[in-house]
Amino acid sequence: MTLKKELKDFYNSNRDYYLEARRLNVNLTDEREKAFRFIPAGSLVLDIGCGTAENGKFISEFARYVGLDFSTIALDMALDYKLKNFYLVKGDVSRPCFKPGSFDVVISTYSLEHFLAPRDVLDQMYNVCKKGGCLIIISPAWDLPFQFPPSMNFAGNIYRRFFYIILRIFEDLRECFFGMKYNFKIIRNPSFMTNGYSQDNDTVYLTKAREVITYLKHKGCKIMHASAERGAAGNIIFRMVKYLFIKIPKYKFGDSRFFVILLT
């Protein structure tokens, strides 16, 4: 079975996954609230990989909300909300689903890291947004060369992990000399396939904030806001190393959930 099919089956059959997302979003979280402040009242908003449309509950109070996802289960659950200004579309976010320039705002919250074709998705987000509209993205950032999502199946294999870090350092050095090469690195055997689901082990895109932002800037977007939210995880040595790394400009989004608003 292809990874795309495995992923689709996972999202189409895992009701518990979405129940947990719903439980965590009964109230408006600070991160979502911060993002919604950038959505003008009355605008038409597309939510990419909307899941159970937790964003829609809040956005539909002041704007027109359209959620797009390929999971039937998620969209069925989202229908429970029965809201005004609230529409759902089943489709693949990496394929053209709407006419160019259809939306004032396009958002992706906690979903970019789950897309197998992130470059195509960013292209679609850009295309379906009106000129002068805005793109809003919240996603984890694994910009630091020694960080990786739980879905990377190292399973205690210290050599593979070491090799991964060396390769990343090498790629980052090459980037310093030759500029950004868009890798959009995909995790081909995410650990949810072998070990069952645990938090974030369904991540398939090794998201780097600087890759996403540079790519969209390259397409013509302007940054309106960019910030990094960080927790204080790990032991003191690891925290110090991370602290030093994120002082380097190219790693400023490292170890964070980045939040970026771009004008198209």
Ligand SMILES: C[S@@+](CC[C@H](N)C(=O)[O-])C[C@H]1O[C@@H](n2cnc3c(N)ncnc32)[C@H](O)[C@@H]1O
């Ligand atoms: C973590 S969930 C969404 C979280 C949601 N955006 C939120 O803010 O709560 C990721 C979603 O992406 C969807 N997804 C992944 N790949 C997709 C694709 N190619 N097309 C459409 N939806 C996709 C999955 O079905 C899943 O519902």
